[in-house]
Amino acid sequence: MAEQKITTFLMFEGAAEEAMNFYLSLFDDAKVVSIQRHRPEGPGPEGSVMTAVFTLAGREFMCSDSFVHHDFSFTPSVSMFVDCPDEAELDRLYAALSEGGAVLMGLANYGFSRKFGWVNDRFGVSWQLNLPA
Incomplete structure (x- = not known):
């Protein structure tokens, strides 16, 4: 059986790659682990981030670009x-x-x-x- 894993997931609306690259520039031991992009057939805009995994100071994060607008965003209650x-x-x-x-x-x-x-x-x-x- 696979080991259970919890990863912080950050959802953006068009800025996932820009945000990820910004965070990578700030922290030591930071790297992109993987990145999957939307293809021409979608469902999101071609080339946008479907999912990306990156690490900051040894911690793993995921991010994506939502192609659907949501009536919510980040909140300081989670930081x-x-x-x-x-x-x-x-x-x-x-x-x-x-x-x-x-x-x-x-x-x-x-x-x-x-x-x-x-x-x-x-x-x-x-x-x-x-x-x-």
């Missing part, structure tokens, strides 16, 4: 939580991920870590960036 090894890395990620996005909690010491920030990136994905105590 990527990143423990950063040092303040420079936290500051770098915070700047990159907040550019074109929205700051939910600015960089500060909120009492549970030395420095913390929470942002929605330009694709709507929520990131909590933490410098552990």
Whole structure:
């Protein structure tokens, strides 16, 4: 019997490959594992991402481009939580991920870590960036 596996899945409407490549550029040990594209016969637009698997810092993610518009998107109630090894890395990620996005909690010491920030990136994905105590 196959081992059960849980993978974070991110659904976009036309920006899956752009978002994936952006995330790959930010994290060490990041790579595309596989990518399947829609063919000319569909069902989505030719060349768009049907499913892609990628890793960030050893964690596996999946993404796709939905060819159907949905009345929902990402919400901060589910977010990527990143423990950063040092303040420079936290500051770098915070700047990159907040550019074109929205700051939910600015960089500060909120009492549970030395420095913390929470942002929605330009694709709507929520990131909590933490410098552990």
